[in-house]
Amino acid sequence: MISHLRLIWHVLGWLWVAVIFYLSLVPSPPQPVNFPSADKIEHALAYCLLMLWFCQVCLQRLSRIRLAVMLITMGIAIEFMQGATGYRTFDYADMLANAAGVMVGWLLAATGMVNIYKFIERYLSSRLGKTKLNQN
Numbered sequence: 001m002i003s004h005l006r007l008i009w010h011v012l013g014w015l016w017v018a019v020i021f022y023l024s025l026v027p028s029p030p031q032p033v034n035f036p037s038a039d040k041i042e043h044a045l046a047y048c049l050l051m052l053w054f055c056q057v058c059l060q061r062l063s064r065i066r067l068a069v070m071l072i073t074m075g076i077a078i079e080f081m082q083g084a085t086g087y088r089t090f091d092y093a094d095m096l097a098n099a100a101g102v103m104v105g106w107l108l109a110a111t112g113m114v115n116i117y118k119f120i121e122r123y124l125s126s127r128l129g130k131t132k133l134n135q136n
Contacts, residue, residue: 024078044101051105056117
């Protein structure tokens with residue numbers, strides 16, 4: 001069951017990546033908030049949470065370095081794709097916001113304070129253990 005949880009975690013993370021690509025490349029993405037620089041905060045928050053999400057299953061330093069490089073590269077690539085669409089704009093500030101979000105996510109993950117994955121894993125292990133005991 002725990003290996004299934006890891007697979008589900010990865011699938012949900014990659015789904016999130018797909019949503020970021022979709023929202024970044026559609027002509028008129030939803031605008032949940034509207035104030036100056038709101039989009040930069042949205043960029044940073046999306047990449048921060050994405051980095052934090054994957055860091056919960058990528059525990060090794062090298063894995064996290066690769067993940068950070070991949071997400072920062074993704075943010076840069078999306079900006080170039082937006083510039084090529086003709087209906088979205090290329091913005092260096094968005095690249096910076098994405099990269100800043102990745103770094104903040106990495107720092108938060110390093111504290112170990114936010115680890116939903118471990119909580120779910122422990123919870124499922126204890127529930128599965130109790131179920132097996134009740135079956136005997």
